[in-house]
Amino acid sequence: MSEEKLYIFKIKRFLPEKSKESFWQEYEVKLSSYERVLDGLVKIQETLDSSLVFRKSCAHGICGSCGMKINGLNRLACQTLVKDLPSLIEIEPLPGLPVIRDLIVDMRPFFEKNDLVLPYLINDEPPPERERLQKPEDQEKILESITCIMCGCCTTSCPVFLTNPNYLGPSALLKAYRFIYDTRDQAGLERLRKIIEEMGIFHCHSVLNCLKACPKGIDIPKHIIKLKKLAVKKTIKGEL
Amino acid sequence: MSYKKSFDYIFWITQRLTGIFLFIYMLIHAVFTFILKNDKTYFFANLVKSFFIIKFLEYLLILTVIAHTLIGIRVLLLEIEFISTKKQYLNNIILFIFSVLAILFFIKLFLTSIFNHV
Numbered sequence: 001m002s003e004e005k006l007y008i009f010k011i012k013r014f015l016p017e018k019s020k021e022s023f024w025q026e027y028e029v030k031l032s033s034y035e036r037v038l039d040g041l042v043k044i045q046e047t048l049d050s051s052l053v054f055r056k057s058c059a060h061g062i063c064g065s066c067g068m069k070i071n072g073l074n075r076l077a078c079q080t081l082v083k084d085l086p087s088l089i090e091i092e093p094l095p096g097l098p099v100i101r102d103l104i105v106d107m108r109p110f111f112e113k114n115d116l117v118l119p120y121l122i123n124d125e126p127p128p129e130r131e132r133l134q135k136p137e138d139q140e141k142i143l144e145s146i147t148c149i150m151c152g153c154c155t156t157s158c159p160v161f162l163t164n165p166n167y168l169g170p171s172a173l174l175k176a177y178r179f180i181y182d183t184r185d186q187a188g189l190e191r192l193r194k195i196i197e198e199m200g201i202f203h204c205h206s207v208l209n210c211l212k213a214c215p216k217g218i219d220i221p222k223h224i225i226k227l228k229k230l231a232v233k234k235t236i237k238g239e240l
Numbered sequence: 241m242s243y244k245k246s247f248d249y250i251f252w253i254t255q256r257l258t259g260i261f262l263f264i265y266m267l268i269h270a271v272f273t274f275i276l277k278n279d280k281t282y283f284f285a286n287l288v289k290s291f292f293i294i295k296f297l298e299y300l301l302i303l304t305v306i307a308h309t310l311i312g313i314r315v316l317l318l319e320i321e322f323i324s325t326k327k328q329y330l331n332n333i334i335l336f337i338f339s340v341l342a343i344l345f346f347i348k349l350f351l352t353s354i355f356n357h358v
Contacts, residue, residue, distance in 0.1 A: 072242025157243055159252060206318045208248040211325055221325040228319060
């Protein structure tokens with residue numbers, strides 16, 4: 001078992017019943033090098049301060065619940081090892097979304113933006129007996145975008161979203177890409193129209209923060225650029 | 241490392257600031273040159289332009305235009321997929337070109353000011 005090291009967790013807290021202002025609180029926790037930020041938070045909650053709240057579910061980088069700003073970068077607490085961080089760990093809720101309490105933010109504005117791009121398969125043809133099949137090369141096109149866990153780290157790291165909350169954000173645009181390039185879907189043009197009209201693709205300024213923030217390592221700007229090219233092509237052809 | 245310290249973010253904010261500055265500058269420049277269009281002002285403008293501080297500010301203006309253009313070219317190169325978004329050397333190239341041009345401009349400025357005095 002590796003040796004334990006003392007870490008200071010500096011957490012931005014918000015207790016609406018006590019104060020309207022958020023404040024910083026420090027906790028000292030001993031953690032082993034193989035432990036994650038989420039383990040530290042659980043330890044604080046169980047042994048030091050039971051009033052501290054945060055979201056967690058799978059704790060294995062799949063559900064995307066524990067997205068938070070750790071030392072200035074949006075990451076998943078369950079995927080961030082404490083050994084990769086300095087002994088002072090600053091934790092804040094995801095920026096740009098209303099804080100409910102401590103590290104819990106209201107994700108509704110984020111999900112509402114995802115809903116705008118119709119994030120489901122639209123196909124009017126009667127379904128086949130078993131399933132709608134797809135060629136491997138067609139699946140390859142959307143393979144990276146499928147791995148999105150919708151944690152919100154990318155959208156809340158985007159300065160365009162932080163300065164203009166009406167902007168759809170990288171996550172919604174990635175979701176749109178996932179269905180526009182899906183050969184089984186038939187509502188590609190409708191989605192494309194939506195992401196142009198609803199403060200979408202052309203508001204992306206290639207700041208590339210989403211690329212750094214994505215805990216799944218998805219090249220989100222590449223997908224947005226592909227959507228921009230497609231939109232331009234369709235406009236020139238007069239299809240949009 | 242926070243987002244605010246990344247070159248991508250700095251470039252984004254620089255392009256917005258230089259864009260606003262250049263727009264305001266061009267507006268003022270166009271209005272003033274249109275209003276004050278006579279021999280007296282022409283003579284006065286030439287006199288003011290010989291001051292070192294004005295020359296220095298002119299060089300700063302040129303560098304602002306260059307910075308704005310280079311960052312625009314960066315976005316263009318990314319969007320035509322000439323360079324992958326994952327490659328960070330594009331930022332280094334932009335910084336290198338800007339630094340070389342800035343140094344060359346200031347060397348020229350100081351050399352011309354020295355030789356003019358001699």
